[in-house]
Amino acid sequence: MLDKKTLGQYPGMSGMNALVVGSSRGIGRSIAVGLANAGAAVVGVARSSDALDELDDEIREGGGQFLGLTQDLGEADAIDEWVDEAWRWRGSIDCLVNAAGVTNRSTALEVTTAEWDQLFDLNLRGAFFLMQALGKRMLASDGGTIVNIASLSGVVSDGAQAVYSASKAAMIRMTSVLANQWAPQIRLNCVSPGWVETEMTSNFLAVDSNRSAILECTPLQRVAAPTEMVGSVLFLLSDMSSFMTGQNLVVDGGWTS
Ligand SMILES: NC(=O)c1ccc[n+]([C@@H]2O[C@H](COP(=O)([O-])OP(=O)(O)OC[C@H]3O[C@@H](n4cnc5c(N)ncnc54)[C@H](OP(=O)(O)O)[C@@H]3O)[C@@H](O)[C@H]2O)c1
Structure with a gap:
């Protein structure tokens, strides 16, 4: 895995200001x-303040x-205000990562309108208005880069969800359209993970038959760590x-190869 020494030599991130939404655990925390x-x-954003405090300690201890x-990213009307606070912290935001997301494992015959709204309010509506709030500030200053965490499920059917x-799928297309609209000042891309071991997937992956079905489709024969x-x-x-802009980088252990 990438350690501090390796990442400390990563070109171009030093001195940058980054906003990571969904940073209390899982993929967003690792990012x-x-x-x-x-x-x-x-700047880390999520609903769990205790988890953000722990992350604060860990990052500050590392210097x-x-x-x-x-x-709450699902409350779109509040986004502009806290993006403003994030921007004022160091005078700009150069990079945005949107790693907040929820899934819903109800079958298509069971899913309720409330479940639909909750999922789309966060995964798409929140993501869009976050990009709008930050995009207008980036366009008025020095530009920036945005990465949205989409999913393998937005690229191929997993037969469920x-x-x-x-x-x-909508997030991937929305990202490519905005990449066209906001070029050349802002580059936007997606990363689409395959199966990653996090709280989102833990119950599902705890069932042996689910895990083996996933491993069978994954040439690297394992699920990923968030790191x-x-x-x-x-x-x-x-x-x-x-x-690169408007692209979707699929990181799936070879599932779609
Ligand atoms: N794990 C996988 O296999 C996998 C595969 C493909 C794509 N993804 C995508 O990767 C992203 C991260 O997933 P993960 O597996 O790391 O999930 P996770 O462990 O459940 O973490 C989700 C993160 O999103 C935050 N979040 C949830 N609802 C929020 C809200 N309303 N407002 C603000 N933040 C909110 C959570 O923080 P709080 O609860 O503290 O708010 C948490 O930090 C998601 O978009 C997911 O769809 C995951």
């Missing part, structure tokens, strides 16, 4: 730590800079990917 280890100052904001898959998403995200945020 926040990875960015801090690479020298970026990090990094962190601001935790306890906010119709609502979640629809939200992730294995960090390299792709840093690549897309940094100048290492300076001629």
Whole structure:
């Protein structure tokens, strides 16, 4: 895995200001730590203030800079206000990672309108208005880079999770449209993970038959650790990917190969 020494040499992240939404656990937390280890100052956003406090301690102990904001991305009307606070912390935000997300495992015949609204309010509506709030500030200043965490389920059918898959497919297209609209000042890309061991997947992966079915479709024969998403995200945020925008980088252990 990428350690502090390796990430400290990652080109172009040192001195950057990054906003990571969904940073209290899982993939977003790993990305926040990875960015801090690479020298970026990090604003972390999620609803769990205790988890953000722990992350604050970990990043500061490592010599990094962190601001935790306890906010609900599903409440779109409040986004502009806390994005403003994040921006004022260090005078700008150069990078945004949207790693907040929820899934819903109800079958298509069972899913309720309330479940649909909850999922789309966060995965898509919140993601859009977050990009709008930050995009207008980036366009009025020095530009920036944005990475949205989509999903393998937004690319191919997993035979389940119709609502979640629809939200992730929409996120991939929304990202590519905004990449066209906001070029050349802002580059936007997606990272689409395959199966990653996090709280989101823990119940599902605890069932042996589910885990074996996944491993059968994954040439690398395992699920990923959250830290294995960090390299792709840093690549897309940094100048290492300076001629890439509007793309979807699938990090799935070979599932779609
Ligand atoms: N794990 C996988 O296999 C996998 C695969 C493909 C894609 N993804 C995507 O990767 C992203 C991260 O997933 P994960 O597996 O790391 O999930 P996770 O462990 O459940 O973490 C989800 C994160 O989103 C935050 N969040 C949830 N609702 C929120 C809200 N209303 N407002 C603000 N933050 C909220 C959570 O923080 P709080 O609860 O503290 O708010 C948490 O930090 C998601 O978009 C997911 O769809 C995951």
